[in-house]
Amino acid sequence: MSKFEYSEIERQINTVLAHQDKELREINRPDHSEIDARISESEELLKNLEYGDQLASLRTSGLQVPAEQPHKVMVVPSWENLCKEAEAHVGTGHDLEELFTPEELLSNEWAGHQLNYEYNQLYHLDKYDIAICVAAGLLGAAADILLIGIPQKTPEGLKGGTLANFIRDQFDKKFPEEEMEKLANSKVSKVPYDAQDNRNTKIYVDGLSAYYHRLMSLGHDPLLGLIFGVSDILTGRMTTIGRTGKIVSQVMENYADRKESDIFAAIAKQIIHYKSDIITSMGLPAPMMALFNLMQFGSISEEEQTIAEIVQGMYYEGYDFIHFCTLSIPVMIVEVVTRIGYSIKRIKEGHSVKESIPFSTNRDKNPKLTTMLFIGHSAATAVNAGKVFFTKNPMAINYPQWIAFAKYSYQQLKWVILEKPNARDAYVRGIIDEELREVIESVDKTFDDVSADYIVVFE
Template structure:
């Protein structure tokens, strides 16, 4: 029994090939050895007599053309099924040696495809250099934020970023903006005095972490929704989701969606440099993770994240931590592009923006390895310091993104694309064979009257 499953058309091909193979093997070809010997002896005799064989006249005996009837495909299939079998296996038509050669050819094609995506020493060096540099910047220049009498302080680069935000959004101006009507939103309650349903943990310290309207990403959805509906949507410290109408803040409600979006952005601006600023993107969702027993105090994941926010793990620190991650991206993409150009590719085809593996077969894997290296070091940093503030959130997000892409590539995309690659090469070779067949048939049919059924 064959190990392959054939479609109906493939099975028909197998049957016809089997039938024609047997037909060819049944043809008795005359032994031309004696005829060739006679011709050689005749040529030698003519040469001895001084007669040249180069300009001998050609004798052409005109013969009437025979009729060649070409059957239809259906007729061929029916004839094949009647005379051989309707269940011919393709491997039955090859000898053991031919089957071994076929397998070797397929292995070679598989190896060729794998080599296209295989990283060489230079590729790995680029990945390692990017990951190491990103890690050094994270450890030495970003650091861990700490509360000081002068405010939150971290590494030199982290302090520079925070100072830039403070200069760009001065405290006095932001305080005036926060007190103006254009920035007032219904979800900005700082305690439970005006809530109908109690929100556990709602306070001046945590209200921005608990209210989804303050999330830099989710706020563009939930914040705008709350402004349009006069509500406040929160996930409290115990993981409970609460959405309630804020009647005391009814005057902060807007009916125009564009005005609501503008107010949302203005409110972001007014809060960004406050002492308990905007949380890192999606940080509020961690309040849902009410499980775990971490550290000596056996805290849940939600409690760990709440403590991180309290200690200064905010949106500005998130921006600072994004710098090493972006540097890894830039170094790998730039190194990949330069290497491609040196390999002879055009500048247009070497621009490393797209992660399409058909255009840039190695880029996505290189980014995965670079972020894997940086994430592994960051995990070690967190483990040895026992400090969750050392977690590089953007780096873990990037690692998760490229891990998903790499896993999808290895398990789903690569086998399919490799199969398409091999089938494409086989199809090209088969088209060449078909071309030769057409030429041979055209030459042979010159001597026949061809009739197609």
């Protein structure tokens, strides 16, 4: 019984090949060794008889044999006839392995392993690759620990590390408090989803207050607001996720004058409202932070708080959009250092500058880059996990870093499990197909040479 499942056409090919192999083995090839010896003896005799010059002349001029006129006919059988003839002589049920000797099978197996090894080497990280991405991860983690720190409320406002304070100061300069207050009080920034408590709501929203209304209103989310906020402005509604995880979308009748009928006007108002809220003491939350209100599970810390309660506490302590932007800098450091190191190493390996540009994570263009980024962000995330563990403070969580880690973990897992086996198979098959194409071209040329003096008839 064959260990492979062959298709019908593959079984036919195996049968024809087995028949042809048998016929080739049965051909009696004459032994020319004695003829060659006699020719050598004759040449030596002619030299001894002083006919060496004539012999050399014959060798250089050669014998002109008149070409045979193309009067012979070569009949090329059809595939059906070939299959019938092969089945009549060798039967059916042949394996392709029958055509090879044990040594040839071992050689074929070694060639397959060699091709797989060559493919794996394209994505194999050497010690310099690993050093680059690990150094990038540790550098990003060091920036997080030493320059950003953990924000704390002080009489002078929210303060953290040197870099965190610098970024917050830059936001204050870019969006002056007096101008933002004027903007917040103007009609152009008023939106229907900006109720600060339940006095203007029809449906009670648990936890809605001046402190938490931006965390619970999806319109204030820097990402979700571009969908829910614009929609609420167009429909005069407010969409919230309350403290207990209940989703509520309700019409805000008292804020009907804040609606917009034109989508572009709604988008403009949404952006203006973002601007008016960005530097407030309880400002815009981090992107997607409102969704954590749905996570009404967990028993964390001595207070046995749920994940939702932990995130709500983080927001109250100052984990806002500005802090999210600050925490994105270590992530950027990991990205930039890894990509620059990768690019320099590629150039030193002999690749062109164009081929070494590390913008794309397409593995065909930059085979090792995504894996290096995964390792770099894994290192930075591991350090951040240690920071959270030892400080016991959820404010130490680097949210952007964990997002980057999740992204590259998904890409790496998808590559290893799903994409790499198929890509390796395509690589090996491509090389085999190229070699097969060369063999076919050689066979075609040989057939053309042999059939040049024949009239070829196809059945």
